[in-house]
Amino acid sequence: MYQPKFADFEAFAQRGNLIPVYREILADVETPVSVLKKLQHRDHVYLLESVEGGEKWGRYSFIGTDAGVVFKVRGPKVILEEKGRVSVREHHGDPLGAMRKLLGRYQPVATPGLPRFFGGAVGYLGYDMVRYFEKLPDAPPDDLNLDEAVFVISDSLIIFDNTRHTIKVVACAYMEDADTPEDAYQKACEKIEDMIELLSLPGGQSAPPPRTNGVSFESNMTPDQYKAVVEKAREYIAAGDVIQVVLAQRFCTPCTVDPVDLY
Structure with missing residues (x-):
């Protein structure tokens, strides 16, 4: 059964434009890592898990996929990848301001039964981002050609409840991408079923790497x-x-x- 029911979803759509829809299933023999292996062929997949107090495993593990938006900072420019399109714009020395503007388009509505985190911008800020906030000496040469920051906003999320041994498969319905609430709800439910079908498939096993006598760095x-x-x-x-x-x-x-x- 999907949560929320459509009547509640329709009411939530009056309060915001991003509503998570989910279905809960038993984890059975799945683990966060086994699910990650089934999804690793997709672009911009992430796994978030934690240990509390240095010794107790955190209750929830999160796997995000189906990135609706990818936000990158590279030099003076912000690069947005969205729905197969790429746009480039200047951030004028304020890349986080550009991120704030991007996130401003979303008005999420929390669905009962989900943890506080059910999606959002997940990624990293590189060390040299500090140069936008502090006056520092010239940066060393960039010999890796890495983005200074990358964040993904995933449309789908798999939430492991490590206490109840269940999985919540979440699809975030963005109202701006649908003609009607019915359309948004239906698309979210279909995405959930596709994800559950993928989880039911046997996981692929990686070939063991060739053995070596030692590793040199x-x-x-x-x-x-x-x-x-x-x-x-x-x-x-x-x-x-x-x-x-x-x-x-x-x-x-x-x-x-x-x-x-x-x-």
Whole structure:
């Protein structure tokens, strides 16, 4: 049975334009990781889970998929991927303002029976985003060509209740994408059924990676370069110019392991 019922959904649609619809099923032998493996072929899938107090497993695990919107920050520009279209615009030094404007289009209505989180913008802010908030020295060369920030807004969410051993399959109905409440509700229910059918399929097994005698890592700095950075930090400390120094180097190695298996 879908929740909320359509009569309640129609009433919720008077209060906002984003209403989560869900169906609850038994988790059986599924785990968050086994479901993640079934969904990993999709773009922009994420898994959120946590440990409370350092030792107690969090009650909920969340898997998001079907990204309706992807928000990226790259240099002075914001890149939006939405419904197969890509738009690029300037953020004028305020990328989070652009994010705030994007999120302003949504007026979510909480559905009884769901945890507080039932979708939203999930992603990361890269370290260099701090340069939009503080005046800092010039950034080091970008040799990885990574986005400074990436957030996805997923239309579908799978919520594991690790206490009750159930799964809530959630589809967020965005009223602006539908002609009528009936249309929005029907599309959400169909999306839920498609997801449940996918969960019922046997999970694929990753081929074991070839065994090696050892793994070697390569740094992005030579030992002499790193020592020079340490000496410069010591000079700053002696001069009283810094209160904290983070000296880091990047170590890389080729990896053929399935990302989910690595997790």
